[in-house]
Amino acid sequence: MVIADTQLKEEDKTQSENIITGGMRITGVKISYYFICHTKLWLFSHNITLEKEHDNVNIGKFLHEDRYKRDSKEITIDQTISIDFIWKGDTIVLHEIKKTKSMEAAHRWQMLYYLYYLKSKGISATGEINYPLVSKKEEIVLLEKDESEMENVINDIRKIAMGRMPPPKKIRICPKCAYYEFCFGDEV
Amino acid sequence: MKEDYYITQDGGLTRHENTVYFENENTKRALPVNKIYSIYAYGRLSFSSGVVDYLAKSGIPIHFFNYYGFYEGSFYPRETLISGDLTVKQASNYLDSAKRLILAKSFVEGACGNILRNLNYYAREMKSLETHIGGIDSEIARLPGTNTIPEVMNVEGRIRNLYYTALDEIFPENYRIIKRSRMPPGNRMNTLISFGNSLMYTTTLSEIYNTQLNPTISFLHEPFERRFSLALDVSEIFKPIIIDRVILKLVNKNMLDDACFRGEIGDMLLSEKGKKLFLTEYNEKLSTTIKHRGLEQNVSFKRLIRLELYKLVKHCLGEKEYKPLIMWW
Numbered sequence: 040m041v042i043a044d045t046q047l048k049e050e051d052k053t054q055s056e057n058i059i060t061g062g063m064r065i066t067g068v069k070i071s072y073y074f075i076c077h078t079k080l081w082l083f084s085h086n087i088t089l090e091k092e093h094d095n096v097n098i099g100k101f102l103h104e105d106r107y108k109r110d111s112k113e114i115t116i117d118q119t120i121s122i123d124f125i126w127k128g129d130t131i132v133l134h135e136i137k138k139t140k141s142m143e144a145a146h147r148w149q150m151l152y153y154l155y156y157l158k159s160k161g162i163s164a165t166g167e168i169n170y171p172l173v174s175k176k177e178e179i180v181l182l183e184k185d186e187s188e189m190e191n192v193i194n195d196i197r198k199i200a201m202g203r204m205p206p207p208k209k210i211r212i213c214p215k216c217a218y219y220e221f222c223f224g225d226e227v
Numbered sequence: 228m229k230e231d232y233y234i235t236q237d238g239g240l241t242r243h244e245n246t247v248y249f250e251n252e253n254t255k256r257a258l259p260v261n262k263i264y265s266i267y268a269y270g271r272l273s274f275s276s277g278v279v280d281y282l283a284k285s286g287i288p289i290h291f292f293n294y295y296g297f298y299e300g301s302f303y304p305r306e307t308l309i310s311g312d313l314t315v316k317q318a319s320n321y322l323d324s325a326k327r328l329i330l331a332k333s334f335v336e337g338a339c340g341n342i343l344r345n346l347n348y349y350a351r352e353m354k355s356l357e358t359h360i361g362g363i364d365s366e367i368a369r370l371p372g373t374n375t376i377p378e379v380m381n382v383e384g385r386i387r388n389l390y391y392t393a394l395d396e397i398f399p400e401n402y403r404i405i406k407r408s409r410m411p412p413g414n415r416m417n418t419l420i421s422f423g424n425s426l427m428y429t430t431t432l433s434e435i436y437n438t439q440l441n442p443t444i445s446f447l448h449e450p451f452e453r454r455f456s457l458a459l460d461v462s463e464i465f466k467p468i469i470i471d472r473v474i475l476k477l478v479n480k481n482m483l484d485d486a487c488f489r490g491e492i493g494d495m496l497l498s499e500k501g502k503k504l505f506l507t508e509y510n511e512k513l514s515t516t517i518k519h520r521g522l523e524q525n526v527s528f529k530r531l532i533r534l535e536l537y538k539l540v541k542h543c544l545g546e547k548e549y550k551p552l553i554m555w556w
Contacts, residue, residue: 086310087439087540204546214524221541223521224534226552 063200064119065193070152073196074145077205079218084200089217116160122153124164131157131164140170141212147179148192154181155189229264231433231513233506235499240274242281263287265433267426269296269502288436290429295411295496296422298429300454303436310439316543317444328379330446330542330549332370334460335383337551339367341467342390344554345475349397359393379447383463394471402478411494418488418495419477419505423470424462426509431465432458434532440540461539464551465532473508482508517556 063084072080082088115121123134133153137146150166157164158181166179199205207213207222216222238251247258258266260281266289274289282289282304289302320326343363350356366386373379395403404416412418432455435442445456453459477483487501497505513529526534535552542549 085312085544087313087544088308204541204544206546214522220522220526220530220534221537224519224537225521225547225550226519226555 063197065152065196066119067122067149067152069196070192071142071145071149073192073199074148075142075212076210076216077199078207078222079216080196081199081204082218082221089221116156120153120156131162133164133166134169135166136169136171138170138172140173140175147177150179151181151185151189154179155186158186229262231264231267231510232258233267233269233510234272235269235502235506237270238272240272240278242275242278247278247281260285260287265290267429267506268292286436288433290432292425295418296425296502298425301429301432308437308439313439313540313543314441314444316545317441320543321444321446321450327446328374328376331376331379332373333549333551334447334463335370335379335386336367337464337553338383338467339363339386340551340553341464342386345467345471346390346393353396355396356393359389362389376447383447397475398478412496413493414495415488416474418497419474420470422497422502422505423474423509424466426506427462427466427470428458430513430529431462431532434536435461437533438536438540440536461532461535464535468554469509469512469528473505473512477505477508520555
């Protein structure tokens with residue numbers, strides 16, 4: 040289901056155009072990668088993807104398909120954002136399901152991005168992130184300070200993607216990442 | 228865990244729901260699609276279009292070999308992993324002759340390094356090999372001074388000849404190369420080497436398929452030399468590590484007998500028994516694991532091929548200069 044463009048005020052239009060013009064689509068995944076690893080963000084933006092066989096990714100996919108199919112609807116906007124949502128009275132609440140809380144900041148900013156994007160279309164909403172494996176829920180609300188920070192994030196993502204591949208830096212989560220062998224598979 | 232399937236009998240592939248079946252008058256075997264990595268067809272294989280469609284969607288290549296075990300072609304599913312950016316950069320490393328030369332030399336360095344590891348192992352007991360090792364050392368020393376691809380290929384050719392001569396001192400008498408003959412293989416060892424090289428090429432190809440590298444853009448070999456010439460380049464590094472070691476084991480441990488070969492001197496091939504034996508040892512070799520120093524994890528020899536390709540991707544992206552794998556074990 041695709042939302043048709045509603046009548047937008049002039050300033051709102053610029054904001055949403057800003058997100059999808061400038062050459063590269065900014066998707067929620069890219070926002071989350073920005074907060075996880077810039078090398079991963081760069082590789083993903085250049086279509087160097089390695090996710091197909093990785094176990095962790097498969098678990099994530101399955102989790103998503105299994106739960107939440109009952110009450111929620113899925114929405115795709117401008118071929119950029121694809122997300123589940125439900126109505127809570129008059130409010131739209133966006134839903135995301137994640138496996139672990141270890142990348143909480145990344146998940147939070149991804150949700151904030153969806154809220155930001157919808158706001159640019161004149162739609163106000165809140166968000167909820169579900170962690171079914173640890174039975175936790177987190178409510179997300181887009182504040183003004185988040186909006187200005189988001190603009191910086193978007194510009195920075197563009198800059199990174201246009202530049203050279205950031206050299207891999209080993210961090211705690213690297214061995215679990217699908218790109219681990221790619222980044223550190225040299226012998227020496 | 229996905230696995231490779233090697234089919235040596237004639238038969239047909241059919242599909243029923245989510246399972247692919249291999250069937251002939253003796254047997255009907257189920258191959259669960261989500262567990263297949265690639266299929267190697269050594270027998271005459273027929274398949275319905277339903278199977279083709281299904282394998283294509285699952286990204287499973289089928290590699291076809293002829294009677295002699297020579298590679299004929301592949302059913303290579305539509306590219307699912309493409310990066311325009313990487314393809315352009317890969318091509319630019321070919322188009323720029325200086326960049327191309329650097330990569331071409333790296334492949335020869337890698338092949339030579341692994342060849343020497345093999346020979347040095349046997350040289351501990353056989354002092355006569357020292358002469359050949361010395362010859363190869365002199366050849367490889369010429370590599371930095373070469374300025375064109377034909378010159379690099381000449382160095383590679385001479386190293387390979389010295390290697391074959393050295394191997395003939397290690398092989399038992401009825402398994403000597405004597406002279407390298409390909410179409411058709413002239414004797415038992417040539418049959419084994421040709422069979423093995425074709426196999427290495429296609430395994431490498433399956434790995435390239437799982438990356439965004441374009442298999443037709445090569446550096447040492449000319450891109451028009453074979454359909455997927457990059458597989459030729461990368462195979463050079465792994466032939467000594469995998470194929471030569473399999474052959475050395477089969478031959479030095481007396482695992483082959485007359486029933487493993489068909490034909491006569493001048494025109495030989497492996498029988499079905501011989502092919503099965505080779506493929507079993509090959510698959511076992513590929514599954515052998517080793518502790519990887521960079522990843523601090525165990526990786527299979529097969530995975531080493533993929534890691535090598537990742538290094539090539541990083542080279543093309545300008546991230547890290549490609550240094551070929553030379554056995555450290």
